[in-house]
Amino acid sequence: MINYTDELRKHNLKATPQRLAISDALYINGHMSIEVLYELMLKKFNSISLATIYKNINLMMENSFIQEVKIPNAKSVYELTKTAHSHLVCDSCGEVEDITIDLDAIIDEAKQISSFKIDKASLVLSGVCKNCQ
Amino acid sequence: MINYTDELRKHNLKATPQRLAISDALYINGHMSIEVLYELMLKKFNSISLATIYKNINLMMENSFIQEVKIPNAKSVYELTKTAHSHLVCDSCGEVEDITIDLDAIIDEAKQISSFKIDKASLVLSGVCKNCQ
DNA sequence: TATTTTAAAGATAAATATTATCCTTTGATA
């Protein structure tokens, strides 16, 4: 169990017990939706407000402490910010897994065939996970 | 202006004036959000219900007549289903543009380094469009 | 073409999801 006090402060976020618990939950579970996170936090803080979850998720995103991952045909999930990576999603069970693939070639190609100045690539691969096959 | 009557029927959708107008709007504008589509449809049908927009978007998605495109930090947009392609999004003006890039190599790599059975890839590239540079 | 059937439209209520507000509590700093 990592102590996220310093990490939160680096992102200009006060290290409250609620935020430490959210950080910890994301560290342990990897990717979580708002509702799942809320349910989990309720077990730790029996009177935590859903508004606290939303306010923190929004603030943490603004400060780049966490990131949103938008998934086809499913609710968004959130994760602690880490080095750029892509995602694998299981259409059967909804499991979201990290995968690191070098997208530089793709980005270069896109730069050549378009007139955009490109600086970010978001890739989500869908399929069936090991467990559901 | 294309007549989408047959195309709608192929997807088991009755060709109502509202649906023809939605199809036409998507054909002309490429990618549209729910609210923008609703505003536009109101000009054509001054009493169209927002529920009609939602019901049609949902039904058209179920029948694969249209597709949803989830965009980082923005609302989803919808487009007529066409051959698989990726998207470019302008962080400045929100413009969404199609771009065709071969993702087979990426998908193959993902198959090798993961245990997923992968069948779909969704790529969104973010940056600044020509106009906003 | 007239009739019948069934799905879709419109109006609107209901349900969900998200944000704002207000007051109390607390983390950070000195």
Place this chain on the structure above:
DNA sequence: TATCAAAGGATAATATTTATCTTTAAAATA
């Protein structure tokens, strides 16, 4: 320890999406 800005909790307000019910109309068919 005292101060203060920020965060939490409770809850109201908005926003978004879906459900329900009645009317209308598209499509099938006689």
